[in-house]
Amino acid sequence: MDREAATLEIKARLNIVDVVGRYIELERSGRGYKGLCPFHREKTPSFHVEEENQYYYCFGCHATGDIFSFVMHMEGWDFVEALQALASEAGVVLEGASTNKVNNKLLDIMEQACQFYQQQLRGSFAEKYLKDRGITSQSVVKFRLGFAPDGWQNLATSGIKATEQEFLDCGLIQKRRSGSGYYDRFRNRLIFPIFDGFGRPVAFGARALGDDKPKYLNSPEGMLFHKKELLYGWNWAKESVRKQKTLILVEGYMDVIACHEAGINNVVATMGTALTEEQIEIFSKQTNKVILAYDADAAGQMANRRGVMMLLRYGFDILAANFPVGFDPDDVLRKLGPDSLKEAIDSAENYLNRTIRQSAANNDLSKVGSKTKFLRDIAPLINEIPSRALQEEYLHKLSEITSLSYYAVEKEVLQKTSKEYERGRSRYNNKVVSPSASDLTVDVYEEAERDFVATVFGDPSYINEAMEIGFELDWLENDGLRNILKGVLMPSDSLSVPFNRDSVELIRELAERMEKIDEKRFRDCLRKLAERHIYRQIEELSIAVTKSNESVFYFEALIELRELMIQVENLSEL
Template sequence: MAVPPEFIEDLRQRVPLSDIIGKRVKLVRKGRRFSGLCPFHSEKTPSFSVVDDDGFYHCFGCGVHGDAISFLREIDGLEFMEAVERLADMAGMAMPIGAPQDPKVTQQRKAALDILETTATFFRAALDREDGKDAARYLLNRNLDAHIIQTYRLGYAPRGGLRAALSAKGFSDADMLAAGVLRKSDRDGSLYDYFRDRVMFPIENRQGKVIAFGARALGDAQPKYLNSGEGPTFSKKAVLYGWVQAREGLRRQLPLVIAEGYMDVIAIHKSGVAAAVAPLGTALTPEQIVLVWKLHNEPVLCFDGDAAGQKAQMRALERFLPLLEPGKTARFATLPAGKDPDDVLREAGYEGFKNIIATARSLVDTMWDGIMADHDVRQPEQRAQFWQAIRSQIRNIGNNQVRSAFSDEIENRIAAMRTQMRGGTMPMAARTARRPSTGMINRHKALLALLLAHPALISGAFETLSMIDSGDERLEMIKKAAIDALISDPDLDAAALNYHLQGLNFTDELADLTGADMKARLPFDPATMNSDTAEAHLGELVALINGKSGVFSKASQQRN
């Protein structure tokens, strides 16, 4: 319903802004203004200013500013009308009368919220009981401590007892059915607890109220994961798991990751590397994409590195295109095949996952390479089909300005491809591999092995490395991927670079470059030499590849 402007202005005058913000931030009066630590970003020196007379706040650190309504919207994730209602309640003012609401629907929703909150408390308590020990052991084995369990309000649904506990608090069976915690048997009409013997993940709305549950089976029960059904409080297409916790992480300037499941979200949050949310067992919906952008303008989507994961990546990209706006986009990260974020964090540590996020690719790069992968652009008809396909995708962008900017970028890339073709060269992914001599290819492999063991050498040799072509498509691809990774993150060490390249499906090549057979052919061990020696060997290898002799070349030739 529409709210008269004069009512909004009256609200702002009735409740001092410092009273509203002071409930969340410790404010110190300094003349006519108040000062404190900004609640929207991490800082040690106060730069957040509140002026009651003018009714606004401003942070001189991160630039955020606004009034009472915008503060409530940002800090609690409220919609405009929800913030107005909250402010009216503080001021003791009645909301203007708008369209009549069905009292029965309002009462049912309130009862459902009360039941779900009580149920979450019941499940949390059950986790500490004897019958919850298997669920507690599962969480312990996933390295979740008491703080994380409390933060996400994790619990255990016992095999029975919830209906009786809710009845004792005065809730009716009809309200329990509407809230989705009780079900009626199709066989005999009897009532039973919907969630039984499962680890429970409360799903909260943006105000932190429990609106549904996700549940993971213990043992072999099917389905493995079970969600609450649609109801008066819950529409899964419009909710993201972990939204409240992610909002807190983003105030510390963390990147935002869109993960696949509950445990991935929790593991990422626990790492402190990023904030995370997840859709509820389905592909991202337009409503969820808009929700994500309320948190972060450029979220990172993580996908498995296998073929299925890459197809899912392209489907997700296609869902973003119609909704793109100036400044609103997404990046795409590729995980090692068969691994989810929780796996990566356990196996590669926080730095390994952090590097994957840092090197996530832009939407336009992901789209270009993803569509090109389905076409052999060496063939003119395939090339034309590729151009047609990518132009077709651009037409799906709804915003005129964004569509025009993407179109310009794609046409520039197509023009560059035409120039390459006229010059007799092929795009990297489409080159025809030559058959280099065994000795020469081993020199190129030695060069790559050295760079993989000492990534710091790459930064000082971009131009030289780009001018060397082994003629082997896969070797050139891994070299380019390593260079791109070091451009994005110059501090990558050998382990992090190796893990990043594994995520790009170079596992076999890495094994060849670092395995025993390769070491037997090399006159040195890249992993054991110091940086100065490595730099000297790099110069010798480059000279040898370019047809010049050197101290190293004789030893290399003996090995070959």
């Protein structure tokens, strides 16, 4: 079945209420169902699922869509991934793209290799090593730990049905440096299969059991394995991350296993590298709270700081677990027991507060030079905070700690001008999941207002295009801009408009801006203003709906809302 037909067939076979109901609790409400919105934080349900039309809508954050967009958001999948998952659930057979066939073949080989390594573990000295380290037999099964025996050609004789090229594409064998032929990549090593979000092995991490170097050897990047886009443990973690709204970040496989043994499942490992943006995208839709569970030294290291700065930029709440110095989660579990591990994570402290405290302790703050050094150490982190209010709170705190004036601290820490700050921030606007997300978009509309008035200021005939889609003066929020536009459109009234120094400044700015605006930019700003106007109507309607208990009104309002949302979608055709 081609993609379009498959999409329709899946929608016909699956009920959105069942699919959504797997992620959040739904209760019947009027003609549909409602529950707590998974896309924004709330205490009273404003997330509605319409069974009849098979779509969802949130009155709080305006998230809307169908069965596909829902699972895409919840799982962090792209459309093709959602299509594959829902197709297999609905029993719809997809027309396999050729790359999919190749990938499926490779996945099958990885699965066979995983089983082969698991079989080899039984009775091996690697099994004894795991036992000595205190890894439970349940963990060995759950994490599918295995053993790659010594020898160069074990895979070739393992019974796995694959060509040399396929073994090579899987990263399981390597070409000989001299002469022809291949040999096994993993030899005499403990095997940790690395799973994708569906729980399929896509790579292996291999730990040397003797003195072989390197100590840890991973599958190479390839057709299946993209290290930067994968988090070890996500296949087990996603369910509980969604429920607990918290993700725990650790460094390695052993730490993930240790946490599971202590009953903590919402945990993933970055596998020894700095956190990437692709990895953040995987979990940013399920939670905005992250606990760093690195050992105390590692947490402060620069490689990890880069990841932390990215998390700050996304608006995450970041906590740091309280481990003894030199202890990672695995050490804590093995040496101090599961209760200590849980306690260390439960008592996690705000990351910024802790970093400030530790850095203050490492610098003699009675000396001016040390104060500057201290502030420069903290500055990169403060600069990433996407909320101005929170930033100011930290500046006050730093001023207190250093006994420097707020102004001096601000000057030292905030090296960017506020304009640069806005620009840097707006890149992330649509990704930030936080109640204050709407505040962040203000500057986009302010820009649109300026562009719009500048254009009409330069050529008043442009107003006709705006009138056609219902433009009125109250679409503008900036009083100064509204007055100028009034003056342009109704010159006879303009005498009553007070012109002051601010408006002269504004006109100068508009005249400059006019030069840079072309047709496309005008359409963009007009679309933005129309969009905000419609959003405001949606907002008002939402409030009215949540206050009303009458199902007739509720249903009519939903229809009206649907129309408004279609209007927003149609704006892109302007």
